[in-house]
Each structure stands twice: as structure tokens, then as C-alpha cells.
Amino acid sequence: MVGNEEAASLLSSDGNTDYGGTSRMTELGPITPVTLAWHNVTVTTKRSERILLDNISGLALSGHLTALMGASGAGKTTLLNTLLVRNLHGLNVEGRVTVNGRELGKEITSVSGYVQQDELFLSTLTVKEHLSLQACLRLPGDYTKEKRKRRVYQVMTQLGLLKCQNTLIGAPGIRKGISGGEAKRLTFASELLNNPAILFCDEPTTGLDSFMAESVVRVLARLAHSGRTVICTIHQPASELFSLFDRVLFLAGGRTAYIGPPAKALAFLDRCGYPCPDDYNPADMIIETLALVPHEEEHCRQRISQICSTFLDSDICEGINVELKESEQIGVYPSVRRRAPLSMQVSALLRRSFLDNLRNPSLTRAKILQKLIMGLFLGLLYLQTLRDNPVRVGIANVNGALFFIVCEFTYATLFGILNFLPADFPLVVREYHDGMYGVAPYYFARVLSYIPLFTVDGTLLLHLHYGFFQYVSRFLSRKMGISICPSFPIAVSVAGPMLTLLSLTGGLYANVGELPKYIAWVQYLSWFSLEKWIARVIEMCRHYYRFGFEALAINQWSDVATGECYMSDCRMADAVLSQFSFAKENFTLDILLMLLYIVFYYLIGCIGLYFRVKRARYPIVRDPFNPSRHCFTHITAQHYDKILLSRPRYETEAMLAAKRDGLAVVVCGENFSAADVVSTLQQRDYNAALLRSSVELWKQKYPRGLLTKTDQDKLDIVTLAAQHAENTRPSIEKPMTA
Template sequence: MPVDPTPLMGVVVDVEESGDGAASLGVQLSAHDVSVSVAVAARRDRRQILHGVRAEFAPGSFSALMGPSGAGKTTLLHALRTGRCTSGTLHANGAPYTKLARRLIVTVPQDDILLPGLSPLEMLHYAAQLKLPPALGGAGRLARARTVLLQLGFTDEDMATRIGSVDERGLSGGQRKRVSIALELLTNPPVLLVDEPTSGLDAKMAHDVVSILRALSREGRTVVCTVHQPSSRIFASFDQLLLLAHGRVAYCGPVDVSGEYFGRLGLPPPSHENPAEFFLRVLQDDDEARGVDLLGAWARSDERARPFGWREQAAADRAPAAAASAPAPDDAGSGRVSPAVERAPGGLQPQLLPLPLPALDGGSVYAVSRAAQTWVLLRRRLYEAAKDRTKLGRSLVLKLTLGVLVGVIWLDSGRDASFKAAFPTSGALFLVVNNCVMDTLFETVLQFPLQRALLGREYANGTYSLGAYYVALQASNLILSALSSALLALPVYALVGLAATAGQAGYFVLVLALMSLIGSSLGVIVGATTADIDSARSAIVPTLVPLLIFSGYLIPLEKIAPYFKWAYYASFFQYALGALELNEFGSRVYTRDCPSQVAAEAAYELVHAAYPALPLPPLPTNFTCDGTEYLRAQGLFPPKYGGRRGYALILGGYLALFLVAAYVVLAARMRRLVLRPS
């Protein structure tokens, strides 16, 4: 029985009851003379992408956005998602978009941005903990995740299979696309915007995915898809068609009358040809259009004033509960259900069962608190790392191997009683510090494209706050960095023979962990500001190499030219190396090759050479010196900055600076991703 429209978050939402008491939301999107322009890089002007687009997308409808490459399809989809445009208006059920109203609209991106190491059920379970209210409880969230996957045709075996990717073995491309859709169905969104759902799929998989999307629309959802060149079977599955060319509308109306409209313009689609291919061809080729101004013809047409006529026919177009199981056409006019929809294990009916209304409580844009978001994201990241045992094991083994290699090369140099062993020992410390930064930096940069894409998807769809993600990211980095730093430090300590007191060993690991976190923060900055690995490498090398050169090990401070001394004081490598040298040599005592002994022996030989007959007393054999003499030669003694604690605080300050900078850069990147037309 129909219920009166309910005002929700500034949007009037039509609520209908289904036969089993579940409810579905109906949201109509409308674009009124929408134009979008973007700033052009390296120029001060703007480029117009959309020009006066007018369209409506009603509940229960399955709509296609089509047009040549660069026509503005994805830009329009982005505008419908955010409600933002340069001019014109975008409405949801006749009201302007609000921040909370955007929770009703979700986007499924073209690329299947998933965590390849997880299974579909694990992926959805973590998403459910972020998207669904705590009142459901852990069992309720897991049940919802299973229900959605079952509705999309997944078996228990499929749910437990590793997702994988194009490069990693796992689910098929069509299954990954269905997981991508399932992630957004957890909250039962009334509006689903799907970018190129058939991209990269074969004909069978593409039709299965489109059948699922059509079935979802029959539950009362507004489903809008961008499609590039659909087959005739897929094209016939859509109810409505919006054709774009050069950012302008060439047609906006029902699919089944599109051929009639073009026929009135003298361009009837050939009976033997796929209408979608014909429309795209005449939009791209002036010769095929036979001189017809398609864009101008639509702008002057009577249909433009009311594109689909949904205001008057919303009730008829919206599928009632009795028709929720209406099959997607397997071919034009066919009544068979696609196997992807038909296969429903566990006794479910061959249909997509309605889900409860999404939780929209208290005006919060998130289903759970930020603290809960952080905890879930931290667990997901650590679980992902632990589940990929090959990758994690390889990383930890490499750290351990490097520690052993350094230990073997500098074997027992820390135990050597000769003062001459101090400088080689510093070499081991320098190499370890360098590795901690570079290793974590490049590892973060290499992983960041996937992490950035996943963050962009989940953040844009309102799954969690950026702050929660960032805290979880750095907390997981801290845990993993502490583990890898310990694996590196243990063999170095044991084989090189570094200062073995608990306090000194703990300080050593602390410095390495700080440097690892600095490296990961720099990796976030570089990853967020560069497009690919090559450009990231181009940014890393000229930035870090000078800091390494002027760290005080390769060139002592007194040998650095005055106009480069600023680089020494700016280098965090210098402070890390200084901290470890203070930690190592501050309590070290040497009994051989001490500076005083070397000076005495040199003087003894000079006197003996000048006066061979002069009897000289034997040289003393009990020369001793401590590590402070080496530290003094390095400019580290008397201790500066308050000694070891001061150096640790300076490194902590560098870390805080890079953490803040990384967050600011990441926030700016996400803001551009979410707000700008793409």
C-alpha cells in the first residue's frame, strides 16, 4: 500500500511497501540545463565539458548514457553523484542535493577496485562493518553480506574464493564486477550509478552483469549506466537512453522509440544493424549524419522539454512488488532470466530480494563512529597483509636477509677493540638507516595506486572519513614497521656486535621504526602527488639523494661547503645517524689504535729516526680511549640537541611534519577526486 512521501534529509523520498513488508526508496534525479567546465592545466582558461544537459532518471528505470569517447558521459555521472555543476541545477526528487542526501546515491566505478587478497565474503563483511549501523550486530552484518552475495548469484564456494585481479588468479572478471556491485548494495541504495559495467567482459559476462543491474532497477531503484558500445542484446535491456556528443544531448528518451525519433530526422536505423552502433556512428561521422544537425535538432525538439515524461508516469514505470522478479530480457522480447540472476542457492527465489531501508540516523553522514571506522580499517589492513602470506613473508625475509648480510659484512666490527673499527661500524648504521627509509618509501609508493583507488571509491561513496582511514593507515604502518625494524635489527645487533644493553637496543629499534614511518609518510606524499611509478621515482631521487650525501657520513660536516651546510641540518638522515652513533659510541672503550697511541708512536719514530743512538724508554701498552673521541671527530661531542633524547625528539618532529603534510596532500587529492568532474 502506498505511503505518503516522506521528507528525508531535504529530499522528498517516495516510500513503497513491498509484499513482505520490506520497503524500498524511490529517488528521481533530474538535470536542468546542466553545464560543467573544468580548469585546463598550465592555462588560465576553462574547458566546457557539458552544455545545457537536460534529463531525468526515475525510480524503477534502467537508463543508459551513451556517446563517443570524450562526450561527457563520466562527467555527467559525476555531476549526478555529487549534485555539483558550473551552471544549471541538479535535483533529487525535486529538491537540491544535501550532504546527507548524497548517501542515497552510490557509484560503481569502471575498474573493479577490490582487495585481491580477500574473498568476496570477507570484502563485504568489512564493508558491512563500515556501512551498516551497530544495531545490526556482528552476526547481522555478516548475514547481510551473505544475503547480498547470494542475491547476485554467488555460491558458498565463490564467496570463499580469493578475489584476485587481472594479474592475480582468483574470480572471473564478471564475478569481480558483481562483487563491486554487491559492495554498494549493502545499504540498499535507491540510486545506483554504474560506470562502464561491461568494460573488459566477454559477451556472456557482460550480459549477466547487465541482467543483474536491470533486475535491481525493477526493485524500484534508479539505475544509470554509462556504456560505450553495447551489443544489441544489452542495448535492448535498457528502458531509457541519453545520447551525448561534445557535451550536448542528441537524444533523451525511451529506448524503444529512439529509432523512431532518428527516423523522423531522416536517419532510420538499418534493420540489420545494432541500433547502438548506428547511433554512435552518426554522432561521430558527419557523412553518416547526412548533414543533419543532431544536437540542434534535439535542442529544438518538443521532447526536450520533458525528456522521459516520468513525472506523469512514475507509478507505471516503477515496478511494483509483484513485478520485482520480472526477468531481464535474454534477447529482445525474450522472457528468460539470466543465469547470474537465476542461480540462487539455499532455496532463495530467482530474484533479488528487497533489503531494509538504509540507516539514516541523527544527521550523521556515516553509519558508525570515526573510532569504529578506524578500528575496522586497521583490522582490514592488517588482515589483508597477514592473509597474503607470500608477500608478507617475502618482505620479512628480505628484511631479515638484509640484516644478516649487513651483519656478515661488518662481522664483529662492534666488538673490535681497535679505534679504527668505529668508522666501518658507522657504515653499517648508515646502511641500515638508509634502507629503513628507502624500503618503506618505495613499498608504499608501489602499493599506493591500489590503495588510492580504493580510498577514492570508498571515500566518495561516504563509507568512512578520510581521518579514520589515515589513522588506520599509519597505525598499521607503525605495527608493520616495528616488526620489520626488529627483524632488521636483531641480526645486525648479534653479528656486528653493537652495544647490547636493553636500553641501547630499544633505542636502536625506536630510531629505525621512526625512519620507517618517515619513509611511509613520504611514500604517501609522493604517491598522492604523482601519477605513476616512473614519475614517483623522478621525484624521489632528486629529493632524497642530497639528504643522503649531506648526512654527515659520506662527507664530514667540516668538509661540506658553507653554501651546502643547510642541507646537512635539513637532512633527517643526519639526525638518525647521529642518534645511532651517540647510542653506539657514547659508552664504547677502545684499547688499540687510539689517537693518543698513534700520536705517541709517530713521535717515537720521529725521535728515533733523528737520534738513532739515543736510548728511548719503551712505549706504554695500556693506551685506552672511548668512543667520544670518534664522536668529537664527527661533530657529535659534546652531545648536541640534548643527546639521544633530543635526537629522538627531532626525528619525532620530522615524523609529525611528514604525517601532517601527507594528510594535507592526500586530502587535497581526495577533494579533487570527489569534487571535480572526471
């Protein structure tokens, strides 16, 4: 624990206190208050030209907590993405988004933080380690180590994370760690490290119980009242939470139905002719009034149009227009956040990768055990023939062993890497779009972190496998480089056929000198021929079949004394090499080609990863029972026939049905967590048998072939909920789409 004197030092501000009257002091230092405004924003789809947002205007003030609310399909997520300038692929956006009167575009990322609905962390890090590494990636390079340490301590203190600072973050169902509320606060802490002037939050209370939800909203209110501009989307808050917001924005059909203080929202609807009962949740009542009810769409649209038109003519809207004009005249702009220097990015990412690898011992043990068994088996397989007369009867065996070495390390490394990098993809996508680092620093650091792992298991296999050869002294001095340089293929589906093709042209199965011209060029793409360089130099990759096999053959046979020919098996060293169309003179060329291959394949991998990350729109969550996972409502157990309604029509009817069944507090909203599904089902005595029964009825009524992808996803969710209710976790994690 930090002592009192050190704690006082760590909690002190970063220095300068002269802000010229334009900054406000927060617990983390000064910030420039900003007003985020959107003017006449219209968003349509490019293909169908469907209107998602219809000429809406509004603003979020500094020192205010603003909530975006509305029924499903009202446009909340679209507005949030428009303000963030994210996930707008396939959309036409008109209008302006300004910060203190200035249009920032994608640079808004540099003055804001974005707390997304799903928490994505490395489960092997502690809270303090995570925040320390995040500080290295988020804070500018002129921050000293002491300043970064002070900032980490400040955010942990502010968000109540000191007690769990040395606890592993963990993952639900995989590794025990911090609680759901602590994980949510850790997400806030990560975004607060650079002390942003604007904080966006997407569904911050999803997956939390009522107490934790209120705690999170109070944290948001405290952050806003310290001088920040805080905007969040939220579904069906309790009455106590609704009163904590300084300003609420209700959307309906892509239009603004109300924007202003929560206390005045009910009075406005009362004037429109829709009073709220005294014992009713105000947020529930407003959203129901603005929702589209199935079979009553036309009437609902007329009601929404009337409310939106009334608001545009109201004094509240006139006051908003005055504030919009004033926001254009502010002229004081927040400082743009600078990215950490490249060296610090690589250093932090490398440290994070090393910690992650070290704290996954089961994977390391499995790889070493596999190499141990494989090495012993292969060594014993070739032992007798090589010991009896290696020159007379063992040439073919030695060549086969050499070729297998190249094959083993190629396949093991390639498909081993596929177990690592794809698991990082959701986290990389999020951090890249948050502007924390580029793809190249991540790729370089992750590859470097694998070198010790693949070097150890590779060396073990070679000691056991090649150690049984009579020529062991020739090989041991040159073998270290064979187990490094892992590669990341962009498409798993082409990896197997590609390796098969390259191995067939590697020189063992077919003489490379006799290949037809139309296929002979493939041998030069094959890494199985550069094995002499692999066996000599520590930096060399194991990925070059054709050249790798040639290299190992030269290394093996170049100094072997000449001997007799036995039947068709040549015994002279040159003859052994020429039998496969190999030549000693190719050694220098093979070295150069190996270097080029290393650069080429890693460059291709980095470019492929860059385009995948850049085009990725939605985070992928790995755990199907993560409390923050998106999923649809569990009332399909009682209303499975309504599941085929399209969104948002389905969700509207689902909410109404939930109201009738007394489940509104859990189901009202757009997304639902699997944990809430199971918990509520158990409370309502909706057991696994009932769930499975409804699933079977659903399958009988609507065969799989007639279901759309979205419908099938919903069916999968109900099936998973039934399995989970029986305490049976699915063996295969199936992604679910909301």
C-alpha cells in the same frame, strides 16, 4: 554454509515496517522512492568555452531503468559526471540537478551508489571478507555486528554470490579468483550494502560476453523495479538488452535527441524521416543516425539539429516537461547516509591491510631473505677488526657500522613503502570520493599495518649485523625501535637526492661543528643523528640521519672506559663524541626532536596524500589486460591510417569501418577491452604478424615525434595486443589512456 533457519533470519528485514506510505520495501529494507531531474543543464569548458551539454532537461523515475546512449562525444559521460557532481574540474556548469525537487549538490553521494566501469578490489580478500569490510565502512555506526552480517548475506543472496563467498577475488594474470561476471556482481553488491535510492552505473556491460551482459542488465532491471532509480551509460546494446530498459535517453552533440520508452524511439525517428530496417539493431541504427561521419560533418549536424528540434516540439517532450514540474512538488526526501564512525573506519581499514600483507608471503620472504644476507655479510665484514681490538683499531669501523645501520633502514624502509602505498592509490581515490572514509584514517591504518613487517626484518638484520660486535649486550636491550615508522614520500624523484643530502650532513662524512653557516642548518633536518633514541625506545623512527648517528654514537661510547690515543684516533669516550661535534647533553633534546620529527613527517605525508586523492579525477587500472580496461578499437590492424583522426571523429569512422568489416558487435562504442581485442582478432584470423606489420607501417608513416600523446597511447595498445596475441605478456605495465 548458513543453515536454513539462520538464512531465514539473515534475510529478514531490519525491523521497522511502518513507512507512512512514503517508502517502498526492498529485499534490503525500506527505501524512499526518488525522482532525479536535471533542469536546463549547460556545461562548457572554461578555457575554450566549448559547449559539451547544451541546455538539456530530463529525469529518471523511481522504479525505472534509464539508459544514457549516444555516439562518442555526444555528452553521456559529461551528463553522468554532472549528475554525480564529480570530475567537473575545468568546466562551467549551469542549471539545476534535483532529487525529489531538492538540490543536493555533492551530498548526492550520500543517497546514491556509483558502479564504475573498472572493478577495483584487493585481490587477496575473499568475496565475503570484502563485503564484510565494506559493510563496516559504508553502514552507520548504529548497525550492530549482527545487522551488518545480515546485510552482507542479503546482498550475496540477491546477486548470486553465495557459491563464491569464500573464493579469493584474485586479479587477471596474477592470482586466480572469481570470474568477470562475478566481479561485476560483486561491484553491485558493494554499492547495495547501504541500500541506496539511486544507482548510477558506468558501462556495466563492458568486457562481458553477450550472456553475462544480458545477465547484468537483468539484475539492473530487477533492482530498478524494486523501487530504486537506476541510471546507466551503455554502448551498442543488443536488441534483447535494448528492450529491457524502461526509458532511454539519446544525446547528440550535447543536446537531447530523444527521451522516453525504447519502443517509441524507432517510431519517433520514423516520423523524422529515418526508418529502421526490420533486421537491424534499433540501438545501432539510432546511434548511427545521430553520429558525426567524417567528411560529412555539416550534413550530420543539420540532421542532428533537425531531430533534436523535432523532439523539443513533440508530445513526448511535453510529457517530460509535465513530469519535471511534478517532480518539484514531491517534497519527500531520502535520508542522508551517515559515514561510519572514525574508530570503525580505522579498525576496518587496519584489518584489510593486515589481511593483504599476510596474503602476500612472497614479498615478506623476499624482505627477510634480503635482510638475512645483508646482516650476515656486514657482520662478517666488521667481525675481525672488532674482535681483535675494538678500542685500538675498531672505533672508525664501529662508527661506520652505526652510520650504515641508519642508512640501511632509512633507504630500505623509504623505498619499500613506495612499493605499497602507490598500489593502493586507485582504490583509495574511488572509496574516498564515494564518501566511505577520509584520507587520515586510511593513512593511519596503513602505516600501522606495516609495523610488524618492518619490525621483524629490522630485528633480524640487527641481530646478525650488530650481533658480531663485542658490545652486543649493550645494544640488544635497546634496539627494537629501529625498524618501525615507515614514511610515504609524495615525490619519488626527490627521495634519493634528499636522503643523500641528509646523510652527508649526518656527522660521519663531515664534522657538523665545522659546516659553513649557510649549509649548517641542514643537519637539523637530518634524522641520522637521533640514533640513541632509536636504539632505546620502541616507538622511535629510523629516519633521522644527523641526530640518529649522534644518538647511536653516544649510546655506544658513553660507557666505554678511557684509553690511550693511537696516532690520530682518540680513545676517550668524550673525545670520540667530540670528534664528531656530538655531546651527551643532547640526549633529552634528541628525544623531543624525534617525537617532533615523527609527527612532522607523517603529517606531511598525510597532507600530501590528501591533496593527491582530492585532485585525482580518473581511476588508474593496474593490469593492462584487465577485461574492463579502457582502450581504443583494434581495427587499427586494418585501418591504421585513420588512427590520427581526433576523437570523436576517429571513433565514428572506426565504427563505420568496423561495420563494413563485420566487426560491429565488438567495436561499436567508445571503449574496448583488450580481452575483446585479442578474442576478436583470433576469430577473424587477424594474427600477431598482421598486427605487428600494421604497427611497423604506422611507425614508418608517422614517426614517434609527430604523434600526440593520445595517438601514442593508441599505438601502444595495438602493440600490446600484438604481444598478447603471441602469448607474450609485457614485462612493464604501461598505463593506457582512453
